[in-house]
Amino acid sequence: MMDYEEAVKLLNMMQTPGGKGGEPCSRHAPEKVRQIGTDLETLGIKVSDLDTLNVIHVSGTKGKGSTCAFVESMLRHHGFRTGLYSSPHLISVTERIRLDGDPLTRQRFVQYFHHTRDLLQAHDRHVGYFHFLTLMAFYIFLEEKVDVAIMEVGIGGAYDCTNVVRKPLVCGVASLGMDHTAMLGSTLPEIAWQKAGIFKPGIPAFTVKQTAAALAVLQQRALEIGCPLFLCPNLSDFTVNRSMDKEVNEIGDGITLSLKGEHQRDNAALALCLVNLWLHDRGHAVTTSSFSQSSSNDLTSARPFCLTPAMHKGLACTRWLGRAQVVPCGHLTFYLDGAHTKESLQDISTTSFALQHNWPERCTESPFSPTGFADFADLQAEIATPGTADSFLRAAHVTRTRRAHQITAAALHVLQHRAYERHCMTYADDAEDLPEFEDRCHQRGEDIPNFQYWATVLELEMLVLVYVCSLVGFIHNVP
Incomplete structure (x- = not known):
């Protein structure tokens, strides 16, 4: 069995010129999304198997990682077994794949790396860095029987490797801006089109306040795809009840975020909407709000609600290295x-x-x-x-x-x-x-x-x- 350093060395040899994050799937290569489905079958996984992961899928330019971290923390504090896939990493590649909030141990990483690489090589498949890690993440989450897989898009959305998921429970789009223009397009509407590519028919999606140009594209894509799209309320519109939990009470009466900065408030509001919808779908409704789309072309605003103690504690205890x-x-x-x-x-x-x-x-x-x-x-x-x-x-x-x-x-x-x-x-x-x-x-x-x-x-x-x-x-x- 190879050691951790050897595994990382072999993984780094898969890097593309784009760097450690690689180029997940460019707008010119939608076939890469289909190919990852074929590669999953090489690992003994059907694309339909991913539906059992109860996926929360998040795209965006800024804040999608922080949003995913908030989501993971809240659901973990609700008692669910969580899997989180994010990029890039700061120190160790094991940070990209987390179980119950913790990066994979080196021993587990080597074990799963070895298994994934051997199966791909047996079929003469040579894939890129991000492609490989995405396959490995899906395999790990299925093997570890997580209750929820929180998947952060790598680059874009429509043609990202993570978009192989056909039936996520809910999708989110964080704040949009200009990034990766060589791959996603040179204008904000083009980039918004890519980010909205994770929308699925009948699957609710949430977004935060965007520029008019970006929001118009998100709405149009949602309408074309048949995806009910909601605008998140301000974080200040949510409420918190006093809790019987002494540890939760010590946090305070208001909503406390462990990640500082005004922009994190939008990320937290998005995370709350995603978690509430996920809980609602799993039979743990926090609010009786209807999630049906309005008949008009106007964007429906999601209703704010009263946080559960686990949500309150999860937001206050979120850890996201290198971000605020x-x-x-x-x-x-x-x-x-x-x-x-x-x-x-x-x-x-x-x-x-x-x-x-x-x-x-x-x-x-x-x-x-x-x-x-x-x-x-x-x-x-x-x-x-x-x-x-x-x-x-x-x-x-x-x-x-x-x-x-x-x-x-x-x-x-x-x-x-x-x-x-x-x-x-x-x-x-x-x-x-x-x-x-x-x-x-x-x-x-x-x-x-x-x-x-x-x-x-x-x-x-x-x-x-x-x-x-x-x-x-x-x-x-x-x-």
Whole structure:
């Protein structure tokens, strides 16, 4: 039996020029969706078998991963066995396939990788990175007998490998924007057409507020396909009852999100609608709202409802690494987030500014790593705007390159030195080398920020990591 490192090496050999995420299924290759159905049969799986996974299928440009994380957490807190398939991963490929909220163990990953690869090779099938992992995820979820499989679309929707699912229980479309234009189209309506490709006849779907152009396409696609489409209410419209559960009561009376930022409120509202519909279908209705589509061409708004204690707790306990994540580390607190579109960059800058407004003694660091991003000039212009510049006090701008590991090293080197300088000014008069700084932290029993932990995240097409350093005492703004 191969070990984990060998399995990852073999998997990486399947990568396409698009990177670790690969190109799930481009708009020019709808036959790839049909091919994954054939490959499933190679693994002993009929496409109809996927119906037993009670799939929740989510597409979108921004927030689909966070939405899936919210959904998984809420259903797990309801007591269901969950399977989550998402991309990309931050540190380990095992993060892409989760059971009950936890990434696969290395042992399980190797076991299932070996089985999937051997069956494909026996039929002389050589597939790409994302294609392979999608096959493996479906196989694992069936073998592990999950109650629900939450599937995040890789790229697009219509021709994505995950769209082999014919009868999901419910679909969701997160916020739409311009991304992967070479594959999905150069206009927002074209991209919306692709994202709405996951709609299925008679299967309810939900979306959040979109631009008029994007929403018009979603509505038209839903009408053509025969998919009842609903607009999610604002998160503030949902209510929470006091619970008999002491742990839930301690969270508070209002809806608490573990993932910070105004944009996460839309993701949470979408997740609530998806979970409510899923529970309704499984005979665990939270609300008596009708899910039938109105006879008019106007988009029907879903009714808000009162959250169950499990929903309340699930939203408050969701963990999604690298997205609106707070990492305490000794006398430093790191706020980690990322963006791959101009709109996402604006969302992060707004969140960052809010954090600084609440804690003015804190400072923000933003390594800026635009690798292969088509709208690089637009992003530079966005960072130069007064509002964003106020939020990103100091951006470590690294030369555009495809070599993500070099960007990572350069950006994190700047970050570590600046955090070190501030920390040193708080506790010592003389400068110390980084190794001595690390030794000193160890002697104090403080953890050293594992900067390499976040290295893989910079392999996305463009990413801004927001680090807000919380220091005790005087903060010196190093120019």
